[in-house]
Amino acid sequence: MKRLRYFIQRTFLNMIQSPLLSSATIGTIGVALMLLAFFTLIVLNVQNLTRQWSREIQVTVYLEQVPSTTKLQQWQEQIEQMPNVGHVTYVSQTEAFELFRKRLGRNDDLLDGLLPEILPASFEVELTQKFRSGHGAELLVQELKKNPAFSGFRYGQDWLKRYDAFVFLLKLTGALAGGFLIFATLFIISNTIKLTIYARRDELEIMTLIGATPMFIKIPFLAEGALQGIIGALLALGGCHALYFFFLKRGLSALLTTTAAGNITFLPLSVQAGIILLGFVLGICGSALPLRKFVRM
C-alpha cells in the first residue's frame, strides 16, 4: 500500500516537476492521435455514405407471364430463402403501369389507350448488406436464371461498376493513408517519449546508484507514460470534436445546400474508447522500450 502510494505520488510529481517535458509529450500524443481520430471520423462517415448508396442496389426480375397466386408466393418464398437476399417485393403489371405513369408526370397522356399488360410483372429483390456489390448482384442473377420463368434481369450494371470502382478506391486510399498515419503516429509518439526519457537519463542513473530495483525505477515512468497517453488521447478527442463541429458540421452545412452535412456523425463510443486505449498502450509501450535501454544496473 505504501509502495502504491509512492508510485502514484511519484507519477504526478514527475509530471509537475518536469512540466515542459510532460506537456511536450502530451501535446505530441494529442496532435498525432487527433490526426488519426479525424481521419477515422472521415473514413467512417464516407463508409456510412456508401452504405446508404448501397441500399439502392437491387435486382429486378421480370416474369415472362404472370403465374397463379400460389406459384407467385412459392417463387417469392424461394427467392427470399436465398442467403444473399434481404427482402423481395412483387410488383404486379398494374402497379408497374401506375408507377410508369407517375414517372411520366405531365406526359402521362402518352399511356392513354394502353393496357397495364404491356409491362411485365416483376420481383424487386434487395440484397443483404454483405452482397451489395456488382459481384453480389451477379451471383444472385446466376442463381435466379435457373428458373426459366424469369425472363429478364436488371440491376444497374453500369452504375454498379462505377460504385464498385469507387468503393475499391476508397478502401485502398483508406488502407494506405490509414496505415501511413498509424505508422507516423507510432513513430512520432515513441520517439517523443524516448527523447523525454533520454532527457531524464541522469535521474534513471541516480536511481540505480542509490539501490532502486529496475521495477521500482520503471513503474512511475510507465505510469507517467500511460497517464500522458490517456490525457493526450482525451485532448485528441476534444480537438477532433472541435474540428468535427466547426469544420464538418457548421462549415459544410454553410457551404452545401444538401442534407449531407446533417448526416455526418461523430466517432462512435467504441472508437473513442479505442483511441483512449491506443493512447494508454502507446504511452506504456513508448516508455517501456527506452527504459529497457536506459535502466541498466
Next chain:
Amino acid sequence: MSMIQMCRIAKIYDNGVPALYDIDLQIPAGDFAYITGSSGAGKSTLLRLLYCADRPTRGQILMGNRNITRLNARKIAFLRRQIGFVFQDFKLLQNRSVIENVALPLQVQGVSVKETRSRAFELLQYVGLEYKMQRKPLELSGGEQQRVAIARAMIVRPKLLLADEPTGNLDYSLAQEIMEMFFRINRTGTTVLVATHDTEVMRLLPQRTIALDNGHIISDTRPTDVLSKTAIDQSQETV
C-alpha cells in the same frame, strides 16, 4: 575482517580496450584509502566494479563474505543500498529539493516518510545545510552540492563509501573541507575509498594510497611508508 577483496581482477571492455590487469587488493573494514593514478589509469573502472556497474572479465570480488562478481539486477540494487556514492559531478536530481535528494535512498527502501524526513534533516544538519533544505541543487555552490551528495550517501548508514574524484570540481579549501568530512565519516566505522588524482589533498591528509598505472597497481603505500620514502628522497637529494 576484509571489507573488500579483489583476486586477480581483469577488466577488458567490449570494444577490446583493457582497463585493469591482475588486480589483487584487500581493503580491511573501517579502512580509508586513496586510489590514485593519471587519467585512464583505471581508478573509475575499479570503483565501477565495486558497485557492480561493470562486471570483471576475470577474477573474483568479495564484499564482506559475499561474492559480488555475478549478481543479478535485483541483488545489485540491494547491494548498493549498503554503499554510499559521491561523484565529481554530484549526481543530484535538479528538479528536486535538497532534502528530497538526501531522502531519496530511504524512499527507495520504503522507509516511512516521517523517519525519512527526520533522518534527512539530521544529515543536512551534519553537513551544515539544513537552512537550505528547500532549495534546488542548482541554487547551491559546488561545495554545497557535494555536501548534499555526502548527506545522501550517509543516509543509509553505509558500510562502504565510494567517492570518485569528489574534489575535482572544487577549489582547494572546499576540497579540504570535503575530505575532512570523509575522515569524520570514516571515524564512525565506514570504509572509505576515494579515487582522486589530487596530490595536494593526499599530501596534506595522508592515508593508504593505492596507485594505478595503465590498469596495474604500481604501489600500495601507507602514510608511514610515504613518509619514509619522502625522507629517503630528501636524504638522497641532500647527498
